[in-house]
Amino acid sequence: MEDSSTRLCFGHDGHDASWKQWIEALAVSKNGTLDRMLLNLLQQDELFRWHAVALNVVGYAVALVLILWLSWKFYYTPFVWKRDLTDIGYNHVLDNEGIGRNDKKRAHTINRLRRLRRVGQRIPPPYPNGWYGVLESEALAVGQAKSVDCLGQNFVVFRSETGEVNVLDAYCPHLGANLGVGGVVRGDCIECPFHHWSFSGRDGQCTNIPYMKSGSIPKTAKLKKWKSLEANGFIFVWHHVDDSVEPWEMKIVPEVEDGQWVYYGRNEFLVNAHIQDIPENGADVAHLSAVHGPNCMSGSDLRTYRPAWAEFGMHAWNASWFAPEESDPPHIARMDLKHSFKFFKKFEFCTVDVKAYQIGPGYVQLMMQTGLGPMVALQTVTPVEPLVQKVIHRFYAPRNLGNAFFQKFAIWAESVMFERDMMIWNHKQFIDSPLLIKEDRLIKSYRKWYSQFYSENSTSYTLAKENLDW
Numbered sequence: 001m002e003d004s005s006t007r008l009c010f011g012h013d014g015h016d017a018s019w020k021q022w023i024e025a026l027a028v029s030k031n032g033t034l035d036r037m038l039l040n041l042l043q044q045d046e047l048f049r050w051h052a053v054a055l056n057v058v059g060y061a062v063a064l065v066l067i068l069w070l071s072w073k074f075y076y077t078p079f080v081w082k083r084d085l086t087d088i089g090y091n092h093v094l095d096n097e098g099i100g101r102n103d104k105k106r107a108h109t110i111n112r113l114r115r116l117r118r119v120g121q122r123i124p125p126p127y128p129n130g131w132y133g134v135l136e137s138e139a140l141a142v143g144q145a146k147s148v149d150c151l152g153q154n155f156v157v158f159r160s161e162t163g164e165v166n167v168l169d170a171y172c173p174h175l176g177a178n179l180g181v182g183g184v185v186r187g188d189c190i191e192c193p194f195h196h197w198s199f200s201g202r203d204g205q206c207t208n209i210p211y212m213k214s215g216s217i218p219k220t221a222k223l224k225k226w227k228s229l230e231a232n233g234f235i236f237v238w239h240h241v242d243d244s245v246e247p248w249e250m251k252i253v254p255e256v257e258d259g260q261w262v263y264y265g266r267n268e269f270l271v272n273a274h275i276q277d278i279p280e281n282g283a284d285v286a287h288l289s290a291v292h293g294p295n296c297m298s299g300s301d302l303r304t305y306r307p308a309w310a311e312f313g314m315h316a317w318n319a320s321w322f323a324p325e326e327s328d329p330p331h332i333a334r335m336d337l338k339h340s341f342k343f344f345k346k347f348e349f350c351t352v353d354v355k356a357y358q359i360g361p362g363y364v365q366l367m368m369q370t371g372l373g374p375m376v377a378l379q380t381v382t383p384v385e386p387l388v389q390k391v392i393h394r395f396y397a398p399r400n401l402g403n404a405f406f407q408k409f410a411i412w413a414e415s416v417m418f419e420r421d422m423m424i425w426n427h428k429q430f431i432d433s434p435l436l437i438k439e440d441r442l443i444k445s446y447r448k449w450y451s452q453f454y455s456e457n458s459t460s461y462t463l464a465k466e467n468l469d470w
């Protein structure tokens with residue numbers, strides 16, 4: 001008989017005989033004990049081999065499912081970035097005092113810093129006239145009511161059962177409950193949580209008092225109805241100190257409005273500054289290379305955002321700001337901006353052409369052309385306190401794989417850049433007559449243009465503050 005162990009070694013790899021042949025050969029061997037042992041070993045070995053194959057298959061399948069799930073998540077999940085008042089700009093003191101993120105002293109220290117700030121003199125009215133974003137459309141489902149506090153007002157914003165958005169004063173004229181806190185939408189009305197009086201979303205009139213047995217509903221049982229509209233992913237409220245002034249028409253972005261472009265994400269910030277300071281950034285062209293020139297990879301902290309290692313790449317900006325022409329709507333100003341990323345001060349890439357439309361005091365549409373196609377960022381700035389602004393950007397672009405990567409990177413980079421501004425805004429003074437040089441002249445033009453949003457009767461900064469102090 002041939003040496004079966006030698007054959008076994010060769011045959012194990014299946015070079016010259018199949019497994020079946022080996023097993024058959026061994027079964028007819030004269031040395032029964034050895035044959036049985038070998039047969040056993042072979043069967044165990046084969047079992048082991050199939051186990052290994054099965055484990056491999058399961059491993060690959062799990063990895064594949066994981067990769068597909070992560071790609072799907074990455075492709076379809078919007079990128080969200082959120083910072084509140086305590087997140088940006090206070091680390092120079094918090095670090096010195098050894099106060100960490102979860103330290104109880106954190107909020108107290110930041111509030112102390114906010115109180116110590118000399119905010120400036122002759123501060124303009126904090127709530128200029130215009131359309132303001134009060135909620136994002138997706139934040140209000142059919143039949144849902146929310147309370148929104150901004151512009152020195154308390155609103156109840158609700159979506160009727162047919163999908164219409166209505167904005168009313170939040171406080172019930174009966175005994176003062178807030179309809180945004182526990183109010184229930186019924187048809188196109190909202191029912192107060194306290195005694196179930198109902199108010200129509202169409203005009204704010206009370207339509208039902210469930211326990212009234214006699215008489216009729218008083219005419220004065222009425223809530224103020226605010227003009228509102230829904231466009232480009234936001235719910236806007238018209239806020240004007242003079243009720244007789246008709247609102248201007250909202251500028252629609254068709255690609256967003258009709259759903260051709262995809263929503264890629266958003267960021268949200270609470271900024272400690274006067275509203276006028278935020279869009280002034282567009283006309284302040286000199287700050288662009290100072291604040292936004294250093295590489296975005298080096299982060300947003302102005303104390304550390306210019307490290308030597310990041311100098312291999314810098315952002316280059318070229319900007320101009322334009323007041324509207326005579327034939328243009330007076331409430332829309334424009335900024336043209338060109339961005340590129342310069343590698344070793346020579347090689348330019350990632351060029352972006354931006355046309356930004358500043359629409360009224362608190363809304364900007366940034367239409368961008370990038371190497372990967374068009375995109376838009378929609379910004380709302382809404383005063384929630386005289387010197388606290390809620391700023392939201394929402395980003396849209398056509399759906400494709402390149403965009404899924406690029407958009408998320410762009411939202412991150414924009415968030416970093418915005419935080420650099422925020423660190424300045426959170427601590428700056430408002431200067432009514434700034435010391436401007438010739439090269440700063442666009443700031444002057446901007447302030448002149450912006451002044452149209454204040455009326456003689458606009459609530460002053462001092463009064464607005466008093467209204468909130470109680």
Ligand code: FES
Pocket residue numbers: 172173174175176177192193194195196197
């Ligand atoms: S307080 Fe609203 S029904 Fe009484």
Ligand SMILES: [Fe+2]
Pocket residue numbers: 281287291292421
């Ligand atoms: Fe800026």
